[in-house]
Each structure stands twice: as structure tokens, then as C-alpha cells.
Amino acid sequence: MTTSLDSQFAALADPTRRAILARLALGETTVLELAKPFAMTQPAISRHIKVLETAGLITRRIDGTKRPCRLAKPGIDAIDQWLDMLRQALDRNYDRLDKILIELQTPKGEPTP
């Protein structure tokens, strides 16, 4: 069964999950290690990991009592993450610019929207 792009984008929409992916871009890690830099409980981090796993962005293997995580497709995901970040940033900027352009074309003296 293939994972839909929608679920991947939904998974990427959360800053904590993006940060988790960024950490995993550096290599395979346990949940305990992943949780360290976050001001969150391990169960909270585990929920984020579950979302990422369901979206097909990460995979986990069994190593004794541990279940280390790694990126499903390291190279591609790293580029996609970065592009997704850029896309969101530019979207926000250009939406703001749309409003500024209206103001710039409004003759002085008239109220701006």
C-alpha cells in the first residue's frame, strides 16, 4: 500500500516533526535520544514518531528492547524537507507582498484596506 502525499505533507506540517526528521538526517537514533533536545515527554515524542512512521517518512527496526528510527529515504527526504521549508516561507512572504502591492497602488489620502 502506498502512502499518500497528503499524509506526508500533514506529517511535515508540524515543526517538531520536521525537527525530528532533521535529526534523523544525521543518522539512526533511538526515541530516547530523539526526545533529549525537546521539552516534551517521551510519549509525546512517540506520538510524533508514529505519525511520521504512518506517513512512510521513517522506518523503525527492532534491536533488543529498542526500536531505533531512521529516515525511510534519507537523500530524497532531506531535499524535500528543505524545499518544503522554503515553499512555506516563500508562500508566507508572497501572501504578505500581495497586500503590500495593493497598498502601493492605492492613491495616497485614501484609506488602505
Added chain:
Amino acid sequence: MSKMTLTTEADRYVLVTRNFAAPPEVVFRAFTEPDIIQKWLLGPDGWTMPVCISEARPGGKMRYEWTNGKGAGFHITGEYIEVQPYTKIVHVERMFLPDPTPDNHIETRLEPDGAGTRMTLRMTLPDAETRKMMLSTGMEGGMEASYVRLENLLQPVAH
């Protein structure tokens, strides 16, 4: 208004297109005049650009400084290479995180499209090392620092 497109080209460039409901003369001003740039080139909500230097002429300098008002900030510096009023802007810039990233070469083209403008922006795709740094620098310092770096890259916080 057509939506933005963002694609990669030959693993070396990022191409962005977007239409704006204003003629190229107005869009050009918005891309080059400091007091206008400061109003929109801000990335996530909550960030401001207290310092904006933009000398839009060949050889002219640029420096943008951003802050989130909570002690976090970063800046870029750059130089204009080519400035053709209303149609083309070419510049290089680098981001300080805090070490400078490799130069990003950015070409912005504006062309009339009906009563509006079609923008085509081509920038260098940062190498894997730089992308990784942009995405993950600061994580070891805790979530707040990590968010600063992520947000630096102009990312809106989804809540």
C-alpha cells in the same frame, strides 16, 4: 491569481514562479526599496527586519537583519550584480548561521502578464551539507534554538 510553483532544475537550481496583481514597476519597487522590503520579506509571523540595506545597483550592497523580538535573530549579506529596472535583478547572498553559508546566486525576473506581473526566481540549490545545517543547526541547544534556525529559513509555525 495563479499559485506559486516551486521546482528543482538539474539538481542545481530551485525555480519559483508566482503572479502578482501589480505591474512590474510596482513589484520591482517592492523587491528593491528597503522600506517596502521590511514590510513583507519576513518569513514566519512575529519576525521583523529592523535593519534593511538595499543598494539596488550593480555592485550595491545588501544586508537584511531579522529578529523575533525574543533575543533570536540572524542576518544575510549580499551584493547586487545586475539590476535592470522592472525586468531583472541578479544578486548573491549568504546567510550567517552564524557561520556564512556558501553564496546563493539569485536571479529574479519580472515580466508583464496582463495587468499584473509574472515573477520567475532562480536560486542555487544549497549543497546537502548546507541544507542539513539549515534544517538541523541548533538542535543540540534545545528546541527553542532549533526552532530559531528552522524559522530562520522563513518557515511559518503551524499551530
